[in-house]
Amino acid sequence: MKKRKKFDWGYLLLIPGIGYIGFFVIISAYVMISQSFGLYNAITGEVAFTLESWKNVLDKSFFDSLWFTLQISIVVSLVSIAITYPLALLLQKSKARKWLLPLIKIPYFIPGLVGSFLIVNLIDYHGLLNEVLILLKIIKEPMRLRNDANGIAVIIIHIWKNVPFMMIIMFSAIEGVRQDIKDCARNLGANSLKVLWHITLPLTVSSALVSVILTFIRTFNDYAISSTAGPMYPLSLSNLMKTTAYTYDDWTTAGCIGVLMTIVTVIFMVLYTILGKYLKQGGSKDA
Amino acid sequence: MPDRNRNRSLTKKLVAFIIPACLGLIFMAWFVVPMGMAVLWSLVNPDYSWSYPQIFPSHLSLYHWKHVFRYTNILGAIKNSLIVATMTTIGSVILAIPTAYAIGRRKLIGSETFKIIILLPMAMPGMAMAIFLGRMFSKWGLSNSYLGIALAHILCTLPLLLRILTVSFESMPQDIIDAASNLGANPWYRFKEVYVPMIVPGLIAGCIFTFIGSMEEFNLSFIIGAPRIQTVPTILYSYLGYNFLRTNASVVTLVMMVPNIIVLMLTEHFIKTEYLGAALGKM
Numbered sequence: 001m002k003k004r005k006k007f008d009w010g011y012l013l014l015i016p017g018i019g020y021i022g023f024f025v026i027i028s029a030y031v032m033i034s035q036s037f038g039l040y041n042a043i044t045g046e047v048a049f050t051l052e053s054w055k056n057v058l059d060k061s062f063f064d065s066l067w068f069t070l071q072i073s074i075v076v077s078l079v080s081i082a083i084t085y086p087l088a089l090l091l092q093k094s095k096a097r098k099w100l101l102p103l104i105k106i107p108y109f110i111p112g113l114v115g116s117f118l119i120v121n122l123i124d125y126h127g128l129l130n131e132v133l134i135l136l137k138i139i140k141e142p143m144r145l146r147n148d149a150n151g152i153a154v155i156i157i158h159i160w161k162n163v164p165f166m167m168i169i170m171f172s173a174i175e176g177v178r179q180d181i182k183d184c185a186r187n188l189g190a191n192s193l194k195v196l197w198h199i200t201l202p203l204t205v206s207s208a209l210v211s212v213i214l215t216f217i218r219t220f221n222d223y224a225i226s227s228t229a230g231p232m233y234p235l236s237l238s239n240l241m242k243t244t245a246y247t248y249d250d251w252t253t254a255g256c257i258g259v260l261m262t263i264v265t266v267i268f269m270v271l272y273t274i275l276g277k278y279l280k281q282g283g284s285k286d287a
Numbered sequence: 288m289p290d291r292n293r294n295r296s297l298t299k300k301l302v303a304f305i306i307p308a309c310l311g312l313i314f315m316a317w318f319v320v321p322m323g324m325a326v327l328w329s330l331v332n333p334d335y336s337w338s339y340p341q342i343f344p345s346h347l348s349l350y351h352w353k354h355v356f357r358y359t360n361i362l363g364a365i366k367n368s369l370i371v372a373t374m375t376t377i378g379s380v381i382l383a384i385p386t387a388y389a390i391g392r393r394k395l396i397g398s399e400t401f402k403i404i405i406l407l408p409m410a411m412p413g414m415a416m417a418i419f420l421g422r423m424f425s426k427w428g429l430s431n432s433y434l435g436i437a438l439a440h441i442l443c444t445l446p447l448l449l450r451i452l453t454v455s456f457e458s459m460p461q462d463i464i465d466a467a468s469n470l471g472a473n474p475w476y477r478f479k480e481v482y483v484p485m486i487v488p489g490l491i492a493g494c495i496f497t498f499i500g501s502m503e504e505f506n507l508s509f510i511i512g513a514p515r516i517q518t519v520p521t522i523l524y525s526y527l528g529y530n531f532l533r534t535n536a537s538v539v540t541l542v543m544m545v546p547n548i549i550v551l552m553l554t555e556h557f558i559k560t561e562y563l564g565a566a567l568g569k570m
Contacts, residue, residue, distance in 0.1 A: 010393035017386025017449055018404055024420065024442045025407045031419040040422070087310075096307030103314040109547050111503035113523050114540050118321035121328065121533070128324060160317070221412035224505045224520070228527040238414035238506075245418055258415035269410040273403055 036255030053252035064234035073219040076158040077212045084166040108164035119157045153229040166211040173207035329537035355538040368518040372501040374437035383448045391456025417510040431515040439507040444497040455489030519543045
């Protein structure tokens with residue numbers, strides 16, 4: 001109570017974490033935005049305000065990349081949650097979860113690039129998948145999955161990497177649904193399907209949305225996986241930005257792409273925080 | 288009636304056995320098959336090719352292992368990765384503890400806003416941050432240095448660590464702290480006997496995620512560290528990019544997983560991935 005009178009020195013404790021994050025984020029945002037208007041030059045220091053890049057950035061290759069990246073991110077997040085949710089439900093019921101859960105979490109601890117390579121081995125032109133399918137006479141010719149224009153390989157790798165990540169979030173959400181609420185519904189005559197539909201699902205749906213959004217952001221911003229297993233054209237947005245900056249030495253356009261990518265990500269981050277708030281309220285109502 | 292009951296319990300037992308068995312098989316395929324392929328590819332004898340009709344390579348050799356260790360910088364890359372990850376973990380913890388304490392325990396005005404600021408590094412695409420922060424770092428002379436990479440990695444790992452620690456601080460029961468002060472514990476004693484034991488599990492889990500996050504971070508190491516400091520992800524990327532060498536990449540892949548698997552095994556008892564769920568799944 002006495003805290004209120006004088007300055008709360010608790011605010012000073014925020015400086016290490018918040019200050020660090022704020023400082024570096026503002027610096028990178030500053031460089032990115034000023035560069036997109038030609039106002040930052042790391043080499044010669046000569047600057048001139050220009051809108052040229054903003055006019056040119058929205059060309060066909062940009063829209064192709066945007067569409068390609070969006071498509072992959074949406075497919076990955078939807079397929080991942082479609083795999084994860086039933087699995088998490090099954091696992092939560094199963095007695096064997098003690099040894100099954102660590103197994104499924106392993107890919108989370110494997111670096112993304114390693115995962116990329118491991119899966120590429122499987123689905124390559126002469127990879128295991130194609131050969132097994134040919135042996136079983138399901139297909140005649142090996143399918144070209146790696147570096148194909150639809151980015152199938154990228155999608156498969158992202159799903160492989162993201163299902164464990166989602167599993168970690170979803171499993172703790174499903175575990176968190178209180179047993180007494182479920183028992184209560186059971187006592188009132190609900191069968192297990194009804195319990196799932198009326199209790200477990202509504203209480204975990206915001207966690208599911210949160211994990212979908214996080215997966216979307218991770219996939220949308222990915223560089224390494226799509227540049228190793230993705231097609232030569234269209235590039236993913238991160239890859240397009242990096243190529244524009246380093247290969248074509250066009251830093252102002254790269255700045256524009258960076259700003260546009262950040263805007264998309266920020267929109268989804270805002271959704272994430274709003275959902276997080278909703279989740280908190282939902283949780284406290286039931287508690 | 289008893290017969291039916293016995294039948295039902297039998298089916299139940301069967302189902303209880305079959306479902307985990309199927310799931311186990313799927314997970315094995317999920318993880319073991321790709322790993323096995325990598326092991327086989329790393330052992331292929333360069334004099335005999337391994338191609339379509341053969342299921343297993345006809346001749347095995349350790350040629351590629353010797354080659355990779357003799358002619359590439361993989362040991363240096365592992366050393367670099369470990370140094371950077373250690374620096375990142377120590378730095379993140381030092382920066383995160385005071386702030387997480389302030390947000391989690393002090394009832395500060397505007398703590399909801401601070402929680403959103405914490406997420407800012409996640410809202411910026413990794414490659415965009417790497418490229419444009421890298422510009423500034425090269426101006427400051429921080430590129431091509433351990434310090435530069437570690438500073439950038441801290442920026443990436445801090446959000447998750449801060450969230451995990453904030454949740455741990457928030458979930459401390461106030462009555463225990465009050466009881467300690469009622470019994471006459473001074474602030475230092477309260478810190479030592481009450482806060483530390485309750486924060487340690489979250490702290491260990493957070494450190495592990497930070498360490499692994501730094502080990503596998505690619506974008507920032509690639510832009511800021513190149514070309515002088517190679518970390519394990521960047522060296523693997525060089526084998527997956529323009530000069531795709533499946534055999535060498537297999538060796539690097541297997542080597543690259545060793546530190547992560549050691550960390551995973553060492554910390555299996557401490558690691559509660561539930562912390563990650565708790566930290567990311569809610570606000």
